[in-house]
Structures are given as structure tokens and as C-alpha cells.
Amino acid sequence: GEDVEQSLFLSVREGDSSVINCTYTDSSSTYLYWYKQEPGAGLQLLTYIFSNMDMKQDQRLTVLLNKKDKHLSLRIADTQTGDSAIYFCAEKAGGATNKLIFGTGTLLAVQP
């Protein structure tokens, strides 16, 4: 199957760390992505990780990949109110295709 699962909602306090989790199913995925979508806006690419990596850090963002368990996570350090948004993970479908399989999305609410 091509289901990519995420928890629906996460609430954190400003200044805390947020961890958003994603479980994917296609073991042949080469790249996995995190996108951010603010209300009424398009998708903003945050970061991506190649499937042969375990971790990638980019400023406040840390991506962890457990390929054995097909588990991807996004950690946001020092979460700010501007981080409030829906976060989608996505996997690039295997084979010579451009298709992205999106997760169900996680709504991150940051409390001041």
C-alpha cells in the first residue's frame, strides 16, 4: 500500500521542542520530505532526507530516519508561534515517477 500516516494534532508551548512523526510504507522510497502549510497558503518545502541517511540537521530542524521501521520524524527546536501550521511528510514513490505520496498531515499548535 501507499499509506503515509501521521498523528493529527500536536500542541506545544512556545520555547519547547516539537516532534512530529510519520510512518511510511514504500521501502523503495529514495527521498522523504517535510512540507509546512500555513492557513490558506501553499506548501513550503522545509527539508528532505535521502534514504541512506539516518539524520539531517538544518538550523532548528532535525530529521531522523529509521529505515528499518519506515519511521520519519521532524524535530523543531525552540518552537515559536510562527511555527503553528500543518506539517506534511511525503515520500517519493519508487520507480521512474514524479509522484509524491503525502502523509495525512499534523496540525501543530504553539501556545504562547
Added chain:
Amino acid sequence: DTEVTQTPKHLVMGMTNKKSLKCEQHMGHRAMYWYKQKAKKPPELMFVYSYEKLSINESVPSRFSPECPNSSLLNLHLHALQPEDSALYLCASSPVPGGDTDTQYFGPGTRLTVL
């Protein structure tokens, strides 16, 4: 510059109208995409153009007609839509169709309401 632009930002149309959505990128990308997104759901792929040729049509009804006049422009022509077609329509582009590093960049979307 990783900007994809879309016009109009909002569109309200009746079921008998004909309208078009436009998308533009000047990053030299050779793949362009249309997605439909309903509220609180992930984007659903509609069409993919690779090197200005339609490569994927995800069984989209014929009332949606895509067009790629050149490598920078992508249109979506709308005719005889239904109220359930109301959604956010997102355009995206990526550098190399089918390549391993083919990261997609999204535009801000057009919010479509069909009355």
C-alpha cells in the same frame, strides 16, 4: 529563487462558466504539476507535465483540462465544474522529471469556489 506563482489567488465561478488557472515558474524546471487540496486533507495529484508533455493524468474528469504552452507556464482550464470541485488548487514544479533529487516546489495556490 524557488518561486512558483499562481493566479488568480481566489476564484468564484458558476457551474456554467469557463475559467482558467495559471501557474508560472522561472527556475528552469522541466516538470510541472497540478494538485487539488480539500480542507484538512493532503494534496491529491491531478496532472504531471514532463518536458511540456502530459505524463500523468490521475483519472481526472474531463471538465479539468491542463495545458503547458511552454516550459515556464502551466494552465488549468475549467468548464462545467461542480460544487464539489471547490478546493485549493496547487501548482508545483521540479527540476528534472523522474530524477532522484527531483524536489517539488509549490505555489501559493488558487482558492476555487464553485457555486
